Amino acid sequence: MKKISNIKFILIVAILAALILSACQYDLEDAINDNLEQKGDLIVHFIDVGQGDSIFIQLPNGETSLIDGGTRASGENIVKYLKEQNVEKIDYLIATHPHEDHIGGLPKVVKNFEIGKIYMPDATANTNIFQELLKEIKNKDKKVSIAKGGDIILNDSGVKYEILAPNGEKYGETNDYSVVTKLTYKGNSFLFTGDAEKTSENEMMDKGYNLKSDVLKIGHHGGSTSTSNEFLLKVSPKYGVISLGKDNTYGHPHKETIARLNEQNVTVLRTDELGTIVMNSDGKNINVNKEIKGENTESETQNIKKYYIGNINTKVYHSPDCNYLPKEENQIILKSKKEAEDKGFRPHDKCIK
Ligand SMILES: [Zn+2]
Ligand SMILES: [Zn+2]
Known part of the structure; x- marks a missing residue:
């Protein structure tokens, strides 16, 4: 009897010790994971560049990305805006397609900041601005990576930054060469479509990519040949952000696009109405214009421009x-x-x- 209870005792001690050890190990693993985990929020700035696109992203790991650089005229403002955010390096620079309202300000950006990787589609333009951009990239001794659907820019500690388009080789419409990226941070996701139109949207759906996103940067400034009903259903966003200039000559956003967004109960946020739009994600919730540095228009709040x-x-x-x-x-x-x-x-x- 005594012998058995001794064995029992030893067993219990051993089990307890194993439990405590595994609990400790669990804590340790947690601590390591916490350390590896991203500390900051994901912050996405849809910079008001008038009729054009420029999206600045602060990743939770401290890296940055810039998708497009607005028109030539907006280059200086973009540089100023980035400097105000204490940016020194753009880790991932994406020029969605070689139209002036997307690459116009990029020569100035490349000149003024340290640049990491550069992504572009396999499309060229016979324009001065495109040549200037290539020259600045060459001056910095940088190479361009040709973006293709399925490529991964970053996949690390809860952040996935992936390229979903272009998926074809040749397009009749330059807009369809647009590099489309999806950025996921834990439970939140953003889809940035450049000026991609129906052809590219259909290809993304055919590829079977998971398009579901909380925020959709509406394609081609709200033009009616982008944001088809089928595509919108697949993305099923809470917010649709349209980057465009007031009273632009294209009539953007087209009323058909706005009708489709209304039908699917998407909250539309427009840079021509709101100016620069900033979204913060902690991986669970997205806050719009929680805090914008700069001029404060309301006396009751400090540094917060709400709408x-x-x-x-x-x-x-x-x-x-x-x-x-x-x-x-x-x-x-x-x-x-x-x-x-x-x-x-x-x-x-x-x-x-
Ligand atoms: Zn375009
Ligand atoms: Zn455009």
């Missing part, structure tokens, strides 16, 4: 993260509480303090 969404029928205005937002077709963007109240809107008591 509001009004319901044109009820004349009530909401915070953009309110659970009781009106349908898109009844929404109006209001830049401040003052603007809301000047226009006769009253605050929604659940979301406006």
Whole structure:
């Protein structure tokens, strides 16, 4: 009997020791994982460049990416904006396609910052701006990687940055060469489509890529030949961001595109209405314009430029993260509480303090 209980005792001690050890090991693994885990948020800046695109991304691991550089005229402003964010290096520079409203400001960017990898589609343009960009890249002794659907830019500690287009060799429309990227940070994802149109959208769907994203950078400034119903259904975004200039000569965004977005209850955010749009993701939630450095237009908040969404029928205005937002077709963007109240809107008591 005594012998057995001795064995029992030893067994219990051994089991306990094993449990404690494994618990310790678990803690240690957790600690290591925590260390490897990204510390910061993912921050995506849709820089207001007028009629064009320029998206600056701060990755949680401290690296940066710039997708496009607006028009030639916006180059200086982009450089200034990046310097304000204390940027020294662009780790991943993507020129979606060689149209001037996407690469125009990039020669200045390449000149002013340290550059890591550069991605472009296999498309050229017979334009001065394209030649200037290639010259600046050469001056920096950099090589261009030709982007293809399926390539991975980064896959590390909860962040996946992948290329989903182009998937073909030759296109009739330069816009369809657009490098499309999807950026996923834990539970949040962003799809950046450049000026990709239907042909490229169809190819991405045919490839069977997982297109589902919280935020869709609407293709081609809201032009009607992008953002097909089928594509939009697959992406199924909460937010659709349109980068465009006020009163542009193309009539962007086209009303057909806005109708499709309304139909699928996508919250539309436009740079011609809001200026630069900044989204923060902690991997679970996305905050819009939580904090923008720079001029403060509202006295009640510090360094926070918020916007509001009004319901044109009820004349009530909401915070953009309110659970009781009106349908898109009844929404109006209001830049401040003052603007809301000047226009006769009253605050929604659940979301406006
Ligand atoms: Zn284009
Ligand atoms: Zn464009």
